[in-house]
Amino acid sequence: MARMHTRKRGKSGSKRLQLTERPSWLVTDDEIKDQVLKMKKDGLSKSMIGIRLRDQYAVPGVRPVMHKKMSQILAENGIKEDIPEDLSFLIKRYKNVSKHLLLNKKDISNRRGRDLIMSKMLRLIRYYKRTGRLSKDWSLDRVL
Template identity: 45%
Template sequence: MVEVNEKLKMDDPSAGEIEELVVKLAKKGVPPSKIGIILRDKHAVPSVRQATGKKMIEILESNEVGSEIPEDLMRLIEKAVNLYDHLDSNPNDIRSQRSLDQLESRIHKLTKYYKREGRLPPDWRYSRDRAALLVRG
């Protein structure tokens, strides 16, 4: 886990200082959800959007720090890979197979949404082999 001890210089941070801190934390490898928590808890910034007028993802993309795959989709893919590993050693676990089927359905739905919104390339496809490479690579 990345240790973060960044402090803003002023009691009431400006939009520029908040954007700078968001970019600095992202470069250290902190995911956007954790950045929001850090800003809320340590710097008294309840909403990046209200403070800067931009969404956190917009800030990250404008500074070319954002990830290729959205964070929530990546977490679902990681869960699916863990279930693949479990099913390799426990092939008769029918409940886990059903959970994997449901999880893959959610991944496909979320993928369609992100393609429609432009956050994923139109030719991006989910596959089990590629998922394992994404998570482990």
């Protein structure tokens, strides 16, 4: 499948990890859950929590080990995100590019980049409203 805003094609992503049995070095499920909750309360995003668990605690992934997604673990413990992570990162990028364009008004390539980021955000918002992860009356104007 081709990329969204370029004419290039790319290779597919990484393969899913297939665990047949639990590795001996792996910590227990309760310790993994405690670490996830502690890191989330420290302000890390879900992707950063996964990277830190992989690098520091040798957890190959939360989903293959605990058979739950990280968002399910957080929801069971009362931690709910109001905006999905990928959308919040796109909003942050959009704000940075807009701030750059205020200082550099003739930067046409960044203006196009800002428009592409906005189209990705609107597409994601439409998807999240359709699937129910965002409420039907959620508006992008509140965050921008």
